[in-house]
Amino acid sequence: MRYSETGFNLEIDLSRGNIERVETDPRLTELYLGGLGTNAKILWDRVPPETDPFSPDAPLIFSSGLLGGTIAPGANRTIITAYSPQTLLMGFSMMGGFFAPEMKYAGYDKIIFRGKSPDLVYLWINNDKVEIRDAAHLRGKGAVETQDIIRKELNQPSAHVAAIGLAGENRVYTASIEQGRSSASRLGLGAVMGDKGIKAIAVRGTNDINIARPDEFIKLCNEVLEYIKFRNANPVPNIMTILQGLGSPQEMVETDEKWHTENFSWGNSRIRRKDFWTKEIEERWKSVQLDVRKRLISCYNCPMKCGAIIAVPGLSIYMMKCFTKLTYTMGALVDDLDFGFRISQRAAEYGVDGFSTPQIMAFGFELKEAGILTDADFEGCPSDNEGRFYWLLDRIVRREGIGDILADGTHWAAKKIGKGAEAYVHNNIKKHEQLPLKLGMLNPVYYLMYATGEKANITQIEGQFPQAPFMTMEEREAFVKDWFQVPDEKFKQYVLDWEPRGEHSNPLYPTVDMSVDIVDWQEKMHYIDDALGVCAGLSSFPLKPPYHMHNYPHFISSASGIDMDETGLTEVYNRNRNLVRAINVRRGMRRADEDPPEDHWKKRFPELEKKLLDAYYKFKGWDDDGIPTKETLQKLDLGYVAEDLEQRGIIKNG
Amino acid sequence: MAKVKKKIKSIKIDLDKCNGCRACEVICSAFHASPKYSGANPGRARIRMIRDPLRDVYVPVYAGEYTPAECMGRDKYVIDGKEYDECGFCRASCPSRDAFKDPDSGLPLKCDMCEDDPPQEKPLCVQWCLNDALIYEEREEEVEEEESPEALEVGVKALTDKFGLDQIMDAVARMSMSKKG
Numbered sequence: 001m002r003y004s005e006t007g008f009n010l011e012i013d014l015s016r017g018n019i020e021r022v023e024t025d026p027r028l029t030e031l032y033l034g035g036l037g038t039n040a041k042i043l044w045d046r047v048p049p050e051t052d053p054f055s056p057d058a059p060l061i062f063s064s065g066l067l068g069g070t071i072a073p074g075a076n077r078t079i080i081t082a083y084s085p086q087t088l089l090m091g092f093s094m095m096g097g098f099f100a101p102e103m104k105y106a107g108y109d110k111i112i113f114r115g116k117s118p119d120l121v122y123l124w125i126n127n128d129k130v131e132i133r134d135a136a137h138l139r140g141k142g143a144v145e146t147q148d149i150i151r152k153e154l155n156q157p158s159a160h161v162a163a164i165g166l167a168g169e170n171r172v173y174t175a176s177i178e179q180g181r182s183s184a185s186r187l188g189l190g191a192v193m194g195d196k197g198i199k200a201i202a203v204r205g206t207n208d209i210n211i212a213r214p215d216e217f218i219k220l221c222n223e224v225l226e227y228i229k230f231r232n233a234n235p236v237p238n239i240m241t242i243l244q245g246l247g248s249p250q251e252m253v254e255t256d257e258k259w260h261t262e263n264f265s266w267g268n269s270r271i272r273r274k275d276f277w278t279k280e281i282e283e284r285w286k287s288v289q290l291d292v293r294k295r296l297i298s299c300y301n302c303p304m305k306c307g308a309i310i311a312v313p314g315l316s317i318y319m320m321k322c323f324t325k326l327t328y329t330m331g332a333l334v335d336d337l338d339f340g341f342r343i344s345q346r347a348a349e350y351g352v353d354g355f356s357t358p359q360i361m362a363f364g365f366e367l368k369e370a371g372i373l374t375d376a377d378f379e380g381c382p383s384d385n386e387g388r389f390y391w392l393l394d395r396i397v398r399r400e401g402i403g404d405i406l407a408d409g410t411h412w413a414a415k416k417i418g419k420g421a422e423a424y425v426h427n428n429i430k431k432h433e434q435l436p437l438k439l440g441m442l443n444p445v446y447y448l449m450y451a452t453g454e455k456a457n458i459t460q461i462e463g464q465f466p467q468a469p470f471m472t473m474e475e476r477e478a479f480v481k482d483w484f485q486v487p488d489e490k491f492k493q494y495v496l497d498w499e500p501r502g503e504h505s506n507p508l509y510p511t512v513d514m515s516v517d518i519v520d521w522q523e524k525m526h527y528i529d530d531a532l533g534v535c536a537g538l539s540s541f542p543l544k545p546p547y548h549m550h551n552y553p554h555f556i557s558s559a560s561g562i563d564m565d566e567t568g569l570t571e572v573y574n575r576n577r578n579l580v581r582a583i584n585v586r587r588g589m590r591r592a593d594e595d596p597p598e599d600h601w602k603k604r605f606p607e608l609e610k611k612l613l614d615a616y617y618k619f620k621g622w623d624d625d626g627i628p629t630k631e632t633l634q635k636l637d638l639g640y641v642a643e644d645l646e647q648r649g650i651i652k653n654g
Numbered sequence: 655m656a657k658v659k660k661k662i663k664s665i666k667i668d669l670d671k672c673n674g675c676r677a678c679e680v681i682c683s684a685f686h687a688s689p690k691y692s693g694a695n696p697g698r699a700r701i702r703m704i705r706d707p708l709r710d711v712y713v714p715v716y717a718g719e720y721t722p723a724e725c726m727g728r729d730k731y732v733i734d735g736k737e738y739d740e741c742g743f744c745r746a747s748c749p750s751r752d753a754f755k756d757p758d759s760g761l762p763l764k765c766d767m768c769e770d771d772p773p774q775e776k777p778l779c780v781q782w783c784l785n786d787a788l789i790y791e792e793r794e795e796e797v798e799e800e801e802s803p804e805a806l807e808v809g810v811k812a813l814t815d816k817f818g819l820d821q822i823m824d825a826v827a828r829m830s831m832s833k834k835g
């Protein structure tokens with residue numbers, strides 16, 4: 001019997017309409033755990049590096065993690081993997097919600113698509129009954145709307161549906177995959193889904209997931225719940241409110257946006273509005289948010305409430321989480337939050353990433369002001385800030401006129417537009433738009449994360465370690481006192497010695513080696529979460545989370561029966577980290593690509609940055625260009641990867 | 655008539671506090687797996703979240719009695735302007751729907767308040783609902799003592815008066831046969 005996983009994948013060949021249930025090799029679970037790890041393995045094995053993200057051969061994988069669907073709280077992530085049309089690298093996108101657990105109850109750890117369907121279709125999985133169904137009637141329908149239509153036409157109110165909107169159908173590079181209150185937004189995987197002709201996947205399952213050692217497992221789960229209760233009652237003091245608790249940033253609860261609106265940049269990530277948060281704004285924004293927010297909601301089997309049901313009068317109901325309420329508002333330079341909630345409804349139905357899309361639009365208008373784009377490009381566009389954002393969103397999603405060019409994201413659009421447009425692309429890493437945040441002093445830990453994170457998205461790389469030093473020694477001591485999550489006691493010392501000013505402050509402190517240590521820990525937790533399918537909001541993202549390096553090995557062994565300890569788990573992390581790196585290296589990524597936006601910090605230190613990157617590569621066992629060495633790969637049972645990279649001349653004197 | 659004390663176990667359900675997480679379902683299924691916690695499958699839960707996020711409908715419903723036949727009609731509630739599904743609040747394991755039936759055997763499922771030995775402090779769904787949407791309460795109530803044999807005799811006499819002893823004996827025999835069978 002297989003424990004904690006179903007042991008089966010669903011393989012769908014869309015070109016031929018072929019559906020197969022395939023047993024997986026348990027040895028792969030031991031090596032890569034599942035989720036992101038086994039996704040990476042499939043991506044590496046199945047297609048050569050030249051594969052275009054829109055080639056029929058390119059796989060699109062919907063995966064659960066190893067703990068997904070068990071009673072482990074928050075084990076609900078769907079890990080979606082394909083090549084990103086925007087970065088051309090491995091696309092990371094994760095979503096919470098209810099999809100992956102349901103897929104596992106239906107009997108599958110993953111759904112792997114290949115080929116392309118000639119007509120728009122949707123997949124309906126009801127335990128072992130799997131059908132590819134016509135979706136012609138869903139063409140152009142909203143991503144949220146579609147989920148409801150499908151549930152109704154199947155007469156399956158308990159089915160969970162992941163769907164794309166018009167943006168995905170039209171292969172917009174910022175297209176998301178929406179499901180319930182969650183979405184896999186980053187890196188354009190909705191476009192890949194649309195390219196394959198899949199409008200949606202609906203799933204319903206009523207099978208068991210087995211647990212190897214139930215007594216141990218329930219004890220661990222109860223401890224996690226107890227600790228969540230403790231943390232909910234004991235927010236971490238002396239840091240800003242949204243970072244004090246568990247979960248993803250509590251943007252649906254919080255109405256005080258002084259920090260975001262005054263510290264993040266508006267427009268095309270340009271303008272700081274330091275006196276924005278006045279008394280009137282505060283009152284207005286609060287009343288707007290409380291009026292439209294109907295209920296705080298969670299993902300599957302999680303006591304937190306990171307999302308909300310949003311009902312704006314006159315618009316259909318949708319769900320929201322995180323920063324979307326701010327990104328459109330700030331991108332469009334609109335002072336009323338009401339606009340944010342309204343345009344987000346349209347954006348959710350279109351199915352677009354709320355991080356990149358507003359920036360792409362703001363970029364478009366900046367080019368217009370600079371005279372690089374002309375009035376002709378914007379014929380019929382209203383002149384007010386709100387109206388023009390709606391107008392451009394409609395054009396992008398439909399790929400009409402200038403919208404067609406901008407639909408590829410700022411990097412590719414600038415290349416097409418020319419005339420110096422590239423100078424206005426100032427907030428990307430690896431061709432991907434970043435948070436609109438511009439800071440003063442370089443933080444060495446953040447430098448490394450921005451530069452080297454394969455996910456190209458800081459919120460999915462950072463976590464666990466404070467973002468800034470505490471002001472006083474008292475505060476530092478209070479913080480480290482009950483910080484048992486650290487994998488090593490040295491991290492406490494780093495916090496104790498880190499000061500806001502003077503010798504022990506940014507950029508020279510944490511030192512180069514310390515920074516590498518910290519980033520390695522941060523990445524490790526994210527990679528483990530993504531293999532286990534546990535939400536980062538209960539693990540790698542917040543300070544003092546319920547899941548950590550000390551209890552994870554027990555979770556894994558009691559659930560799956562695989563022998564696991566901290567050393568073993570670190571090895572799995574290193575294996576998965578290196579495999580992901582190898583996939584991207586094989587697709588041409590090099591040191592030169594590991595470059596945070598130039599203006600992310602005002603004060604930059606090229607020599608220090610070089611040292612940081614050198615040290616990080618060395619620590620990882622990579623060469624100066626960020627390529628894993630043969631020895632590193634061999635030690636991690638990735639000899640087949642080393643061989644391939646050698647044959648291609650990527651590893652030179654291995 | 656004589657009064658006796660009876661322990662009433664109840665779960666207060668506060669729909670406004672529910673975040674729709676389905677933790678109650680999955681922990682119920684795990685608790686009733688055998689061995690305990692050896693599996694997870696909300697399809698086997700004795701509590702069911704009726705959820706329809708886009709209408710803001712979040713109703714945890716506990717599995718009640720099995721009924722061999724569905725009701726003659728249906729009910730539909732509208733509360734505060736929000737329309738709930740037909741039979742939305744009904745606890746019956748009923749032929750008209752698939753709720754509260756074991757997905758493999760089709761046998762009815764019924765909430766047993768997590769009977770356990772030693773007893774659980776609170777039912778598992780309540781323990782796992784950290785949002786306090788489910789609140790467990792125990793109270794003692796005075797109830798009338800079970801019908802006394804004398805009352806039964808009175809009843810049987812009434813029946814024999816009406817149908818004659820032979821017919822009653824036949825009916826009792828048939829009923830006891832079908833129960834054994």
Ligand code: SF4
Pocket residue numbers: 074076096097246247248297298299300302303304305306307535536537538
């Ligand atoms: S912490 Fe928040 S985002 Fe994570 S599973 Fe829970 S509700 Fe979802």
Ligand code: SF4
Pocket residue numbers: 671672673674675676677678679703714779782783784785786787788
């Ligand atoms: S556990 Fe509580 S909050 Fe979660 S669905 Fe059940 S009743 Fe609602």
Ligand code: SF4
Pocket residue numbers: 681682683685699700701716717764765766767768777778779780
């Ligand atoms: S009380 Fe126990 S048996 Fe009843 S629904 Fe809750 S967990 Fe299940």
